[in-house]
Amino acid sequence: MxxxxxxxxxxxxxxxxxYARTFAILCAHTVPAxxxxxxxxxxxxxxxxxxxxxxxTVAAVGRGAVVRAVDAEPGMVGATRRAAPGxxxxxxxxxxxxxxDGEFDAVVANFxxxxxxxxxxxxxxxxxxxxxxxxxxVTVWQVPNAPGQALIGRAARAAGLTRPDWLxxxxxxxxxxxxxxxxxxxxxxxxxxxxxxxxxxxxHRVDPDDWWAGPASGVAxxxxxxxxxxxxxxxxxxxEYDVLCEEFAVEDGLLALPHVAVLAQGSA
Numbered sequence: 001m002x003x004x005x006x007x008x009x010x011x012x013x014x015x016x017x018x019y020a021r022t023f024a025i026l027c028a029h030t031v032p033a034x035x036x037x038x039x040x041x042x043x044x045x046x047x048x049x050x051x052x053x054x055x056x057t058v059a060a061v062g063r064g065a066v067v068r069a070v071d072a073e074p075g076m077v078g079a080t081r082r083a084a085p086g087x088x089x090x091x092x093x094x095x096x097x098x099x100x101d102g103e104f105d106a107v108v109a110n111f112x113x114x115x116x117x118x119x120x121x122x123x124x125x126x127x128x129x130x131x132x133x134x135x136x137x138v139t140v141w142q143v144p145n146a147p148g149q150a151l152i153g154r155a156a157r158a159a160g161l162t163r164p165d166w167l168x169x170x171x172x173x174x175x176x177x178x179x180x181x182x183x184x185x186x187x188x189x190x191x192x193x194x195x196x197x198x199x200x201x202x203x204h205r206v207d208p209d210d211w212w213a214g215p216a217s218g219v220a221x222x223x224x225x226x227x228x229x230x231x232x233x234x235x236x237x238x239x240e241y242d243v244l245c246e247e248f249a250v251e252d253g254l255l256a257l258p259h260v261a262v263l264a265q266g267s268a
Contacts, residue, residue, distance in 0.1 A: 002117030016075030022214030148257025192266030
């Protein structure tokens with residue numbers, strides 16, 4: 001594993017429940033478009049890679065697909081098993097998954113490439129386990145980030161917090177532009193054909209305290225940033241967050257947080 005992969009395992013260890021209550025709700029927004037891109041219908045043999053709390057798996061089961069799922073974090077595996085009883089859910093991590101060549105009609109990975117140290121190798125693996133002519137569909141967060149995604153980081157920086165030294169980044173030689181063009185080029189380099197990509201934009205409506213709960217409990221890299229200086233740092237970031245939230249306030253005390261994802265698809 002790369003240093004980034006090791007860092008990701010540390011970030012997500014034991015945080016499945018906190019993720020399910022917070023950021024998983026945000027990430028579920030792209031699920032219908034992701035399944036459409038992979039042409040998932042009744043009878044499709046589908047693998048949900050990086051299944052998280054199970055939102056993709058549950059939606060695919062609802063379409064009548066024959067679904068299996070895999071995640072690197074045991075807590076996420078347990079969460080998906082509870083969300084989708086009867087679905088085979090295994091522990092496994094990219095770029096080596098425990099499935100034979102051409103096993104699936106479609107493979108999807110919702111915001112998973114954000115969390116692997118070798119994205120190209122990960123896509124090559126997704127192509128390997130997809131049958132010839134089958135579909136691979138993936139999402140990543142667009143960079144530069146939309147204002148809603150940048151909110152927590154802005155609050156942390158305003159509080160004087162800095163990224164922990166142990167929190168690794170993807171090595172430059174393995175990274176790619178997090179844009180529709182960049183993700184399309186990566187799928188093409190992985191050997192996928194008929195590659196298409198685009199952006200998905202939406203406003204995530206959420207209670208301010210619910211949105212803060214994710215990073216406050218250490219979820220994702222932003223959570224590690226917020227918690228990097230202990231309780232005092234968390235409190236300082238929360239004060240800045242409360243002020244910045246005013247930019248996104250809408251009716252009923254909610255926030256409308258703009259987010260943009262990149263969705264790409266290709267054939268094996």
